[in-house]
Amino acid sequence: MTPAELSRTVLRAVRRAVDDGELDAAVCAAGEERIVVERPRAGGQGDYATNVALQLARPAGRPPRQVAEILSRRLGESPGIDGVVVTGPGFLNFRLSESASASASGALVAEILSAGERYGFVEAGAEAASSGQQVVQLHAPNEVRALVVMDSVARLLRSQGVVVRTSCAGRPRPEWVDVLGVHVDASGSDPVDVNVRPVPAPSDPLPLGRDAARWALLHPAGHDRPRIGDDEHEHLAQRESNPLFRVRYAHARTHALTHNAADLGFTGDPTGTADPTGRTEDVPGQEDLVAALADHPRILRAAAAQHAPDRLARHLVGVADTFMASLCPAVLPQGEEKPSAAHRSRLALAEAVGTVLAGGLTLLGIDAPEHL
Structure with a gap:
């Protein structure tokens, strides 16, 4: 269910x-x-x-x-x-019931894989626009962090079916548009619904490049000072201390598991129908992972309503960490083991994890590469 x-x-x-x-x-x-x-x-x-x-x-x-x-x-x-x-x-x-709970997990995975990166989206944007729904006006000062946060808030609101227009107090620097992917509909000081004013960036994030710079600006809550200039290498390091690396590494691992499973001759099966008994075995932590995926639509709603992309960023870190600690080591057969219904079910769940991570990173304006 x-x-x-x-x-x-x-x-x-x-x-x-x-x-x-x-x-x-x-x-x-x-x-x-x-x-x-x-x-x-x-x-x-x-x-x-x-x-x-x-x-x-x-x-x-x-x-x-x-x-x-x-x-x-x-x-x-x-x-x-x-x-x-x-x-x-x-x-x-x-x-x-136990059977309904197992069925719900499989149905959730199937739902995620069917929706793709739009899982958790509310498909109401075009309909709302045609019905004359009031447009939400976002406005930010001409400061790099404010513009990056506003850009992500606009993406989140649109994912929830809201019609959004953005404006900036002045024209953004060209490199903020070209490198960081900031998009602003207009400049000026028209009446607005929401003023986006996070704590400004302490230094120029451009040397980090688009993905690391956006993460460095979006991951801390808006009232917190982003750590830029303290140690630029921490945002680029490919190690566990870097949360962006952990999220993107987990995403890349889901694709590697799909490729490796194909080499072993099996694919993902979220419903367990490949096994006539319908029985699969969970691994420790799998229930928490399923719960985190089921919670994704609520996180998107909350992040959009509170204009807080940091909530989504922290959620993605939690999904990635839970996946790597629980499911990832158990997806593929070990040694002489043959692929079973449990492996097919776990692979489908891993693919759902990759889908959620990719969709979340996209809303933050960050690339989700299949290989690192």
Whole structure:
């Protein structure tokens, strides 16, 4: 059961509660909006969670926790759900059955591979533009870090279906455009919705080149001073102390695993259908890796809403580190071992990791090479 399938299950529970007279019909219109199901945050329980009860409380005219209790009784009867727990002010936490959990992991990987680097995107940009949706105006001072951050924020907002226009207080230096890939729609001081003003770069990042310079400017939070000029070599070093290297190395490893698996005569299979029993074996840390991939759409939404590309950068480091420590060594058969359903499933998961890393780096304006 995937998050999308769980969302539909929750919507059906809302409709049943309305049909049974336990919730006002007004909640149906609110419920028709996208119901977000994601991995539980700190303090949550189970495999997935949703805040739909908090969204429906006002139209229902009831406290959020009461709405959650009404929905939990119906959701607990749904196939594939072992239990539902209400936490906090009214969060619904789902515990999936073992078979549903395994199915959800495979379906998630299949979803990522199908969506490609656009996994987590909201396909609403063209529709929103044609419907006359208000354009979000981003404005930045004519300073290199502000422009790089604004460029990435614009990419993140567009990935979430937002129509964005950017402006700068003055004309950016040509090398910022040519080397760092900064794009600004206009210069001047028109009325704006969002002023992008991170702590300025302490020195010129251009000697680092596009990828390392953008990472050095984007990885720290906007209120933190980027480390440029302290030790330029740390941003270019191909070693574990460099987080950008770890992310790009993990991405390159996923491609190497695909090529090596092809040499051994097998390909990835996210659903486990290559094995009639459907059984695969997880490796330690694999569940955390799947959870991080499932969390990617939420990270994109949060990074866009908070105008914080550093959140995405840190998420990519976490995905890369978890992949290298858990799944990467177990994807290919060892010694005389033959490729099994577990290897095919792990390879598909590794390819999903590569897809998420590549898509995230692209939103930061950074290249994701297949070879390092």
